[in-house]
Amino acid sequence: MDIEDSRDPRRDPIGVFDSGIGGLTVAAALKTLLPSETIFYIGDTARVPYGGKSRKTIERYGVEIGGLLLAEQAKIIVVACNTASALAVPRMTDVFKVPIQGVITPGAAAAVAATKSGRIGVIGTRATVSSGAYGKAIHAIDPKVRVFSEACPLLVPLIEEAMFEDPITDQVLERYLAPLLAQDIDTLVLGCTHYPLAREAIGRAAGPGVTLVDSAENCALAVKTLLEERQLGAPDDQLGRLDVALTDSTEGFLRTAQDALELEIGDVQLRTVQASE
């Protein structure tokens, strides 16, 4: 018997990739929606954050981490990082045969569905905002919607310090959101997978008239559809698990996300992305 043929590709893991631990918000949504699926998550904590770095560097990181996920037999790669979704997904789609699902398109669809006034705000890292990826994705669905964006470079460090409920975070948010609120937005896209961890503080700063949209849940739905289309969904008898590999062992971040999301994590490993090692 050919050993390779005995493997059931439907039992292969969903590969999830983020620059750090923010993408665990997407992993949590996948676990809830697809409890039979095994998820292999890689956080590139050795090189986090991506948000201030260039397209070329982020493309290279995306292809490297994608390669590590394929080595884990990933049947699909979920880019659970807005910066990498905005900048690396086209390159990853060029080089890998497995489907690549980013978080921008699902987030854009959710925002268009949510807005009544047709005025959407987007917050994200400097790299995500400069890429204009949300604007393009939103306009591809509805060209009449107005999109206003604001880079929030301090939000990820504040969230990684677990300062979810803190007057300093509130002030930083007020400052970042002021120009968007001045545009009378009624919907705000949390365009970074870290941000849902500070959802309450963001909601307070945005006020009750603004609907917050994060792409995690919609991204999980898109993954479900893709797996069904390709007949790659795990059989119902499988008990899914979440394994995590990090490129640097900074356990503090992992604990912060795990606590905030009440996530059960199986194996935690350390990987290197250094080709020479």
Add this chain to the structure above:
Amino acid sequence: MDIEDSRDPRRDPIGVFDSGIGGLTVAAALKTLLPSETIFYIGDTARVPYGGKSRKTIERYGVEIGGLLLAEQAKIIVVACNTASALAVPRMTDVFKVPIQGVITPGAAAAVAATKSGRIGVIGTRATVSSGAYGKAIHAIDPKVRVFSEACPLLVPLIEEAMFEDPITDQVLERYLAPLLAQDIDTLVLGCTHYPLAREAIGRAAGPGVTLVDSAENCALAVKTLLEERQLGAPDDQLGRLDVALTDSTEGFLRTAQDALELEIGDVQLRTVQASE
């Protein structure tokens, strides 16, 4: 004629290494003290910040960037990054023959010279503070001095946003310095090469009774001594210059540091630390 022999090693550059652009404070001090020396600076902006990462990862990065500096004929390597000085210098000293000068020992010496009460505070990244490197270096000079340290993980992001004069930075500093001021310190070590860029705000938060010590100037003096000992100082006829290479092209940071330090920078190049490329 043997071409290799014709090279005068005294004219070789001083290699300076930092995780990002903070180490330009050290490059500026070197330029002032040693105007004949050419400085080749590498900022590892593709993987910045180092401050929250593990010893093993920071050691690997130090050896990689050290190798790039040696390829530029560096006659000495200055580790102008407190995190890398605290964690990577021992490993770099093991593998490289050229002298390696970090910033911790000079900073510790300056602090011991400055304190009258024998109570020194140290602020730095999480990695620098956890390493206890300043405490060890200070106690090696004077075991009776009391050392109190505090990790300030938000300071580097605030400085990279050029928020030197900002009520948010002031509040963050007040919070970080409170436990140190409660210990009646009279001297505060700026244990991260970014921090001198926010020297005024730090001085306001620390109050007039506290002397701020940064290692840049003392590190430049230590380099001068080393070069004299090894007869490697550049001849006086040489007009020194500062060349900068970055591992990612995030010009925003570079401009912030350049403006704050009024630095004249020659060539700016982009390097990769990816062995496979």
